Amino acid sequence: MxxxxxxxxxxxxxxxxxxxxxxxxxxxxxxxxxxxxxxxxxxxxxxxxxxxxxxxxxxxxxxxxxxxxxxxxxxxxxxxxxxxxxxxxxxxxxxxxxxxxxLAAPSQQRALPVVLDEGQAATALEGRAPETPVELRRHAVVELLYATGIRVAELCALDLADLDRSRNTVRVLGKGDKERTVPVGLPALDALDAWTARGRPGLAGPVGRPDSAGALFLGARGGRLGVRQAREDVHAHLRAVSLDSAPHGLRHSAATHLLNGGADLRSVQEFLGHSSPRSTQIYTHVSVDRLRSAYQQAHPRA
Structure with a gap:
């Protein structure tokens, strides 16, 4: 046997x-x-x-x-x-x-996302003008993450051809290889223009690496920017203005500020690339918390 x-x-x-x-x-x-x-x-x-x-x-x-x-x-x-x-x-x-x-898994208690308020977001994006290629990249990374709410992995996968300046949009390949088109604001486009004109050539070198020739963002050695380095870019940029957040915090902030500004949940769902509205509903909790805080401060019979 x-x-x-x-x-x-x-x-x-x-x-x-x-x-x-x-x-x-x-x-x-x-x-x-x-x-x-x-x-x-x-x-x-x-x-x-x-x-x-x-x-x-x-x-x-x-x-x-x-x-x-x-x-x-x-x-x-x-x-x-x-x-x-x-x-x-x-x-x-x-x-x-x-x-x-x-076997049933325990239900998850989803924590409310930590977001920057609009004043903090402005501070993060309106600091000292970037000069070096790395500073230009960091600024463009933070601007684009906040402007579009895309995930950091989605940002690293972007190619130059994905940016459509005629329509002010970017084509994003999300989870499950689902493609979506996301609008990009003018400040982020300006930061991308500065990066591609003055920053990217300095990191690409005279020839560049064939495996990353079309990549929008490049790392220190000329290859496509990796997720770990992109995260460090965000932390370094925000530390310089005494803020502490992460790439996903910028995504949370973008979604929350959209809802606070009057965007409907369905539009924010498409903006973020969520397959289900349940994933987007957590941001309504953030907005309701802020509404409750404003109510308690302002209403005479709160």
């Missing part, structure tokens, strides 16, 4: 399945592996194996994690890891049934 495969070997094959067949990122695979090693240790300490996996065993493991102080997001990630594993084990014949669909 063939000895059962050790759990470590199963996890190794499962990691290959996640990477090769499902296309999960290395970060996701590492997170799942860490969670599932914890599950295996828990099972082993109680005399169980992977073949014993069922809903009560998993729920007991998750309950102990909550008692030990694990956050809702951590438990939700563990549920996702176990669901992926049990689906794989069922397919491989290790489990007779798949208990994964009966």
């Amino acid at each position: 063939t000895a059962p495969e050790p759990p470590s070997g199963v996890l190794e094959r499962f990691a290959e399945h996640l990477t090769g067949e499902l296309g999960r990122s290395p970060h996701t695979v590492r997170g799942y592996q860490a969670d599932l090693r914890s599950l295996l240790q828990d099972l082993d300490s109680r005399g169980h194996t992977l073949a014993d996996l069922d809903v009560p065993l998993v729920r007991a493991w998750l309950s102990r994690a909550r008692e030990a102080g694990a956050s809702r997001s951590t438990v939700a990630r563990r549920v996702a890891a176990v669901r992926a594993l049990t689906r794989y084990l069922y397919r491989e014949g290790v489990l007779a049934t798949d208990p994964g669909p009966r």
Whole structure:
């Protein structure tokens, strides 16, 4: 009789399945592996194996994690890891049934996004005039993120050809390869003009790299600007004016200021590239909070 495969070997094959067949990122695979090693240790300490996996065993493991102080997001990630594993084990014949669909993840308490007020946004964008190529890039990055509300990964993927100066728009490829066209304000366009005329040539060098020849934003070595460097650009630009925010904070700010200015929710949904209005509704909470604050300060019978 063939000895059962050790759990470590199963996890190794499962990691290959996640990477090769499902296309999960290395970060996701590492997170799942860490969670599932914890599950295996828990099972082993109680005399169980992977073949014993069922809903009560998993729920007991998750309950102990909550008692030990694990956050809702951590438990939700563990549920996702176990669901992926049990689906794989069922397919491989290790489990007779798949208990994964009966595992419910905890509901997430979505925090309200941190946004700059309009005065802070003006401070961030109207500071000292940029001079060096890196300063010109940082200024253009911050202007474009705030003007369009695009994600930082979407910004890094932009090409020069995506910018349409005749219509003052930019073509954005969002999540799920969904394309949308977003309007761009004149201050952001001016910052992009300064970057492309005086900043980009200095980083591209005399020839430039063929893999990034059409990229709108370039990094220090002439390649396409990476997400990590774009985030650092935002932090560095805002630190210079004593503000602290992140690229996603500029996206939140753009959405909130649009709603505060009278834009309807459907338009903001399209502006942000949200597939569902539920993702956009969180910004109405921000606007309502500000309305409540103004009401309490101004209404005589608040």
